[in-house]
Amino acid sequence: MAPVATKKKAKSGNKSKVSKKTYLEWYTLMLRIRKFEERALMMYGQQKIRGFCHVYIGQEAVAAGIESAITKDDCIVTAYRQHGIAIGRGVSSDAAMAELYGKETGVNKGKGGSMHFFSKEHNYFGGNGIVGAQIPIGAGIAFAEKYRDTKNLCVTMFGDGAARQGALHEAFNMSMAWKLPVLYICENNGYAMGTSVERTSNVPDIYKLGLGYEMPCEAVDGMDPEAVHNAISKAAAHIRAGKGPYFLEIKTYRYKGHSVSDPGKYRSKDEVKEYKDRDPINVLEKKLIKEKMATEAAIKKIKDAVKAEVDQAVKFAEESSFPDASELYTDNYLQDDYPFLT
Amino acid sequence: MSREIQLRDAIREAMSEEMRRDESVFLMGEEVAEYNGAYKVSKGMLDEFGAKRVIDTPIAELGFAGIGVGAAMNGLKPIVEFMTWNFAVLAFDQIVNNAAKTLSQSAGAFSCPIVFRGPSGSAGQLAQQHSQTFEAWLANCPGLKVISCIDPYDTKGLMKSAIRDNDPICFMESESSYGFTGIVPEEEYLIPIGKAAIRREGTDVTLVSFNKMMIEVNTAADELAKEGISAEVIDLRTIRPLDHHTIVESVKKTNRIVVVDESWPFAGVSAEIAYEVQKYAFDYLDAPVVRVNSADVSLPYAPTLVSEYLPNPRKIIQAVKSVMYQKA
Numbered sequence: 001m002a003p004v005a006t007k008k009k010a011k012s013g014n015k016s017k018v019s020k021k022t023y024l025e026w027y028t029l030m031l032r033i034r035k036f037e038e039r040a041l042m043m044y045g046q047q048k049i050r051g052f053c054h055v056y057i058g059q060e061a062v063a064a065g066i067e068s069a070i071t072k073d074d075c076i077v078t079a080y081r082q083h084g085i086a087i088g089r090g091v092s093s094d095a096a097m098a099e100l101y102g103k104e105t106g107v108n109k110g111k112g113g114s115m116h117f118f119s120k121e122h123n124y125f126g127g128n129g130i131v132g133a134q135i136p137i138g139a140g141i142a143f144a145e146k147y148r149d150t151k152n153l154c155v156t157m158f159g160d161g162a163a164r165q166g167a168l169h170e171a172f173n174m175s176m177a178w179k180l181p182v183l184y185i186c187e188n189n190g191y192a193m194g195t196s197v198e199r200t201s202n203v204p205d206i207y208k209l210g211l212g213y214e215m216p217c218e219a220v221d222g223m224d225p226e227a228v229h230n231a232i233s234k235a236a237a238h239i240r241a242g243k244g245p246y247f248l249e250i251k252t253y254r255y256k257g258h259s260v261s262d263p264g265k266y267r268s269k270d271e272v273k274e275y276k277d278r279d280p281i282n283v284l285e286k287k288l289i290k291e292k293m294a295t296e297a298a299i300k301k302i303k304d305a306v307k308a309e310v311d312q313a314v315k316f317a318e319e320s321s322f323p324d325a326s327e328l329y330t331d332n333y334l335q336d337d338y339p340f341l342t
Numbered sequence: 343m344s345r346e347i348q349l350r351d352a353i354r355e356a357m358s359e360e361m362r363r364d365e366s367v368f369l370m371g372e373e374v375a376e377y378n379g380a381y382k383v384s385k386g387m388l389d390e391f392g393a394k395r396v397i398d399t400p401i402a403e404l405g406f407a408g409i410g411v412g413a414a415m416n417g418l419k420p421i422v423e424f425m426t427w428n429f430a431v432l433a434f435d436q437i438v439n440n441a442a443k444t445l446s447q448s449a450g451a452f453s454c455p456i457v458f459r460g461p462s463g464s465a466g467q468l469a470q471q472h473s474q475t476f477e478a479w480l481a482n483c484p485g486l487k488v489i490s491c492i493d494p495y496d497t498k499g500l501m502k503s504a505i506r507d508n509d510p511i512c513f514m515e516s517e518s519s520y521g522f523t524g525i526v527p528e529e530e531y532l533i534p535i536g537k538a539a540i541r542r543e544g545t546d547v548t549l550v551s552f553n554k555m556m557i558e559v560n561t562a563a564d565e566l567a568k569e570g571i572s573a574e575v576i577d578l579r580t581i582r583p584l585d586h587h588t589i590v591e592s593v594k595k596t597n598r599i600v601v602v603d604e605s606w607p608f609a610g611v612s613a614e615i616a617y618e619v620q621k622y623a624f625d626y627l628d629a630p631v632v633r634v635n636s637a638d639v640s641l642p643y644a645p646t647l648v649s650e651y652l653p654n655p656r657k658i659i660q661a662v663k664s665v666m667y668q669k670a
Contacts, residue, residue, distance in 0.1 A: 111446060137415070335508075
């Protein structure tokens, strides 16, 4: 069963003029995420990184299209396939790689690992490890923005698997009833672990779940940052106008398995190839050169800089220390004299 | 000036005072606004604070608990009311996996200052699904604080402390005790979280309990006094962190302890207290620690079975006499 972004015509949202600068930013961000994760997988193979590790490879256009369409004052919360989202928010490769290593210099002092990056300064409310749990949390983050009467919204991201959780329906219902400034994004990569979307529901078009709540909803081609950007720009304008939530099903694909331990044998080679042929980084690289937005030399310069950034991140992580054992009892309570049982 | 008020009034006063004090505090839950609260705890609060801050939710415990968690992570101080803690089981994912762990998994970047509150325990013939206690379940989880009390004075002071506290708190009240009265001053005061109260000083045996079992314990202590047995009565008030110190110091004086806990016996609060007492007062004990719990079964409907299930003064007196090696 092939779930697919290409087979059904997905809307690309309203066309808006995209500057050369934005194309280059998309290219650079997608490449940074891709190379960061390829190196993370390599270091996982060397057992430098442990635990569960879910990579975003293939889905980078979503992160890129989101960041260009919202502001840094807006909030994002997502699930555990989240390295790329955090880097898109502005978390440094050093802090991200050190977190994967479990080092004290990591974005969360080595306490969160691959699934749990959080950064208050980047309005990044984290990687959540319980499928779908972040959906009502995102509504709550948006609730607080509305309560304070800001114009900020909360991008609340989840996968196709989470779309089948009850938490989604409760959050959809309340956020529509209360017109919360929340942009729900389902990154439909086709598979909830090994179960294809078609096998999880009578409603394979996930965006249609919005219809039951009269929430504006549409499907978007997630292999194209421009399509993602345009759809999100339109949705964000709707939300900022005080009209309440919006739901986008962004059809994307993960080239790797669900996690490092998953060989992904439930998919055909042809299906994976079909997506890789539409790889957002390769497609955009060709476009940049063809449309003379960048020279071969300029592209090489970006690639060299990204490689240097990832090399540096690994060096930084390697040279950093693991947290001291005394850190076990910090960050459990804000009360500084909490009497732990020992 | 003091006056006698009900438990429900004490909780409402605490919430209202804190909402007047701090604009970021709000109340949400089923029937809290227009219906004035299923048990009239929030009566009048919608009129005073408006629909922005006193919010009726649909019946969706997981969803509104999660909205509370997100709002707390983003700078607000939610009070989330569950009509009963039995329904909060639907929201345990948000309480246990998110509220409790936000600070740890974000390494301090985000906190979750939220109060989850509602009644816990049996309340007449409500049968299996509406009669459970959850103190032990939630107190097992690091990151949470758990408060369980019915004394109006204590409850008001602890509720105000809970709302001001920046850690996530589970606050257990009692459906059948919302009309329980007590003397409460009009002036503002706080009760610290994590401190037990010695309700009655005594010399022969320590009785430890919390929430509405305190009523049974006090009745038992009165009866025991008539028989010349002097019981020291401790109301835990806070379950996590547990005030072991007060319990252990009492046992060092009385050399005997009976724990009365409406929870089921297995791995419960009573078991935790028994462990701490054997660890820190082993040489002071003149008898094994004895506990009086609800029966190790689901609570059925019939009145005879409810009566058999719950701790009561008779069972407590029997337990006290056993640790004093007296015939019941």
